[in-house]
Amino acid sequence: MSMQFNISKEEAKKAKFPHEIFLINLIFNHVLVFVALLTSRDFAQYVFGVPIASAVIIVFILLGAQRAKSKASWYVNGHWQLCAKRNFYFFIMIAIMGLVFLILYLVSGGNLRPQHWALGGAAALPTMVTVLILVIMESEALHHASEGILPDWVKEKYPQGSLQPIAEKNPQQGAE
16 A cells, blocks of 8 residues: 655655666666677676676666665665665575675685576576566656655655555556
Protein backbone atom coordinates (compact mmCIF):
# COMPACT_ATOMS: atom_id res chain seq x y z
CA MET A 1 0.00 0.00 0.00
CA SER A 2 1.04 3.55 -0.64
CA MET A 3 0.00 6.97 0.52
CA GLN A 4 -0.27 10.15 -1.51
CA PHE A 5 0.90 13.47 -0.12
CA ASN A 6 0.45 17.06 -1.19
CA ILE A 7 3.92 18.20 -2.27
CA SER A 8 5.42 21.10 -4.21
CA LYS A 9 7.01 20.80 -7.64
CA GLU A 10 10.38 21.56 -6.08
CA GLU A 11 9.99 18.68 -3.61
CA ALA A 12 8.94 16.37 -6.42
CA LYS A 13 12.03 17.32 -8.39
CA LYS A 14 14.30 16.66 -5.40
CA ALA A 15 12.54 13.35 -4.64
CA LYS A 16 13.06 12.15 -8.22
CA PHE A 17 16.82 12.73 -8.16
CA PRO A 18 17.98 9.53 -6.38
CA HIS A 19 15.75 7.39 -8.61
CA GLU A 20 17.18 9.04 -11.73
CA ILE A 21 20.75 8.39 -10.59
CA PHE A 22 19.97 4.76 -9.77
CA LEU A 23 18.29 4.28 -13.16
CA ILE A 24 21.34 5.73 -14.88
CA ASN A 25 23.45 3.14 -13.07
CA LEU A 26 21.11 0.30 -13.96
CA ILE A 27 20.22 1.12 -17.56
CA PHE A 28 23.13 3.10 -18.91
CA ASN A 29 26.01 1.62 -16.94
CA HIS A 30 24.98 -2.02 -16.39
CA VAL A 31 23.08 -2.59 -19.61
CA LEU A 32 24.22 -0.28 -22.39
CA VAL A 33 27.87 0.35 -21.51
CA PHE A 34 28.51 -3.17 -20.20
CA VAL A 35 27.10 -4.87 -23.30
CA ALA A 36 28.82 -2.42 -25.64
CA LEU A 37 32.20 -3.03 -24.00
CA LEU A 38 31.78 -6.81 -23.91
CA THR A 39 30.90 -6.99 -27.59
CA SER A 40 33.68 -4.69 -28.72
CA ARG A 41 37.05 -6.21 -29.53
CA ASP A 42 38.92 -2.95 -29.14
CA PHE A 43 37.39 -1.84 -25.86
CA ALA A 44 36.66 -5.11 -24.02
CA GLN A 45 39.53 -4.51 -21.59
CA TYR A 46 37.68 -1.46 -20.26
CA VAL A 47 34.76 -3.57 -19.00
CA PHE A 48 36.14 -3.22 -15.46
CA GLY A 49 35.17 0.43 -15.61
CA VAL A 50 31.52 -0.59 -15.27
CA PRO A 51 31.81 -1.98 -11.71
CA ILE A 52 34.01 0.95 -10.71
CA ALA A 53 31.45 3.47 -11.97
CA SER A 54 28.69 1.42 -10.36
CA ALA A 55 30.49 1.39 -7.00
CA VAL A 56 30.84 5.18 -7.14
CA ILE A 57 27.12 5.58 -7.85
CA ILE A 58 26.13 3.06 -5.16
CA VAL A 59 28.23 4.88 -2.56
CA PHE A 60 26.84 8.24 -3.74
CA ILE A 61 23.26 7.03 -3.23
CA LEU A 62 23.99 5.49 0.18
CA LEU A 63 25.77 8.65 1.38
CA GLY A 64 23.00 10.81 -0.09
CA ALA A 65 20.42 8.81 1.85
CA GLN A 66 22.37 9.36 5.07
CA ARG A 67 22.65 13.07 4.34
CA ALA A 68 18.94 13.32 3.46
CA LYS A 69 17.98 12.10 6.94
CA SER A 70 19.11 15.41 8.41
CA LYS A 71 19.11 17.86 5.49
CA ALA A 72 16.08 17.05 3.32
CA SER A 73 12.36 17.40 3.85
CA TRP A 74 10.49 14.34 5.09
CA TYR A 75 9.11 13.48 1.65
CA VAL A 76 12.44 13.85 -0.16
CA ASN A 77 14.16 11.84 2.59
CA GLY A 78 11.56 9.10 2.13
CA HIS A 79 12.44 8.75 -1.53
CA TRP A 80 16.16 8.75 -0.76
CA GLN A 81 15.59 5.95 1.78
CA LEU A 82 13.46 3.96 -0.68
CA CYS A 83 16.14 4.29 -3.34
CA ALA A 84 18.95 3.45 -0.90
CA LYS A 85 17.16 0.29 0.21
CA ARG A 86 16.84 -0.95 -3.37
CA ASN A 87 20.37 0.22 -4.13
CA PHE A 88 21.67 -1.88 -1.24
CA TYR A 89 19.83 -4.98 -2.53
CA PHE A 90 21.44 -4.37 -5.91
CA PHE A 91 24.85 -4.08 -4.26
CA ILE A 92 24.32 -7.44 -2.53
CA MET A 93 23.41 -9.10 -5.86
CA ILE A 94 26.48 -7.64 -7.58
CA ALA A 95 28.70 -8.72 -4.66
CA ILE A 96 27.35 -12.28 -4.79
CA MET A 97 27.92 -12.46 -8.55
CA GLY A 98 31.44 -11.06 -8.16
CA LEU A 99 32.17 -13.58 -5.43
CA VAL A 100 31.03 -16.44 -7.67
CA PHE A 101 33.31 -15.24 -10.48
CA LEU A 102 36.21 -14.84 -8.03
CA ILE A 103 35.69 -18.40 -6.74
CA LEU A 104 35.53 -19.71 -10.32
CA TYR A 105 38.73 -17.84 -11.15
CA LEU A 106 40.53 -19.24 -8.10
CA VAL A 107 39.26 -22.80 -8.63
CA SER A 108 40.36 -22.73 -12.27
CA GLY A 109 43.80 -21.45 -11.35
CA GLY A 110 43.30 -18.36 -13.49
CA ASN A 111 42.55 -20.38 -16.62
CA LEU A 112 38.80 -20.18 -17.09
CA ARG A 113 37.50 -22.94 -19.35
CA PRO A 114 34.09 -23.05 -21.05
CA GLN A 115 32.49 -24.91 -18.15
CA HIS A 116 33.65 -22.16 -15.78
CA TRP A 117 32.13 -19.51 -18.04
CA ALA A 118 28.89 -21.51 -18.15
CA LEU A 119 28.74 -21.56 -14.35
CA GLY A 120 29.53 -17.85 -14.29
CA GLY A 121 26.74 -17.19 -16.79
CA ALA A 122 24.33 -19.13 -14.60
CA ALA A 123 25.43 -17.00 -11.64
CA ALA A 124 24.93 -13.81 -13.67
CA LEU A 125 21.34 -14.67 -14.62
CA PRO A 126 19.79 -13.82 -11.21
CA THR A 127 21.67 -10.52 -11.27
CA MET A 128 20.32 -9.70 -14.73
CA VAL A 129 16.78 -10.51 -13.58
CA THR A 130 17.35 -8.31 -10.52
CA VAL A 131 18.46 -5.44 -12.79
CA LEU A 132 15.31 -5.84 -14.88
CA ILE A 133 13.05 -5.89 -11.82
CA LEU A 134 14.83 -2.88 -10.31
CA VAL A 135 14.51 -0.91 -13.55
CA ILE A 136 10.75 -1.49 -13.45
CA MET A 137 10.48 -0.67 -9.73
CA GLU A 138 12.63 2.46 -9.99
CA SER A 139 10.74 3.69 -13.05
CA GLU A 140 7.55 3.40 -11.05
CA ALA A 141 9.19 5.10 -8.04
CA LEU A 142 10.32 7.94 -10.31
CA HIS A 143 6.72 8.44 -11.41
CA HIS A 144 5.51 8.17 -7.81
CA ALA A 145 8.03 10.79 -6.69
CA SER A 146 6.44 13.32 -9.01
CA GLU A 147 2.91 12.31 -7.95
CA GLY A 148 3.54 12.62 -4.20
CA ILE A 149 3.31 8.89 -3.49
CA LEU A 150 5.36 6.95 -0.93
CA PRO A 151 5.03 3.39 0.43
CA ASP A 152 3.49 2.97 3.89
CA TRP A 153 6.70 1.59 5.41
CA VAL A 154 8.44 4.95 4.97
CA LYS A 155 5.97 6.68 7.30
CA GLU A 156 6.23 3.79 9.77
CA LYS A 157 10.03 3.78 9.78
CA TYR A 158 10.49 7.58 9.67
CA PRO A 159 7.51 9.09 11.52
CA GLN A 160 9.42 12.22 12.61
CA GLY A 161 8.06 15.16 10.65
CA SER A 162 5.86 13.03 8.41
CA LEU A 163 3.21 14.63 6.25
CA GLN A 164 -0.50 13.94 6.42
CA PRO A 165 -1.58 11.77 3.50
CA ILE A 166 -4.29 13.12 1.22
CA ALA A 167 -5.14 9.66 -0.14
CA GLU A 168 -4.26 6.03 0.31
CA LYS A 169 -3.26 4.19 -2.86
CA ASN A 170 -4.05 0.53 -3.35
CA PRO A 171 -1.79 -1.17 -5.93
CA GLN A 172 -4.85 -2.83 -7.51
CA GLN A 173 -6.51 0.54 -8.15
CA GLY A 174 -3.94 1.58 -10.75
CA ALA A 175 -3.51 5.11 -11.99
CA GLU A 176 -6.43 7.44 -11.56
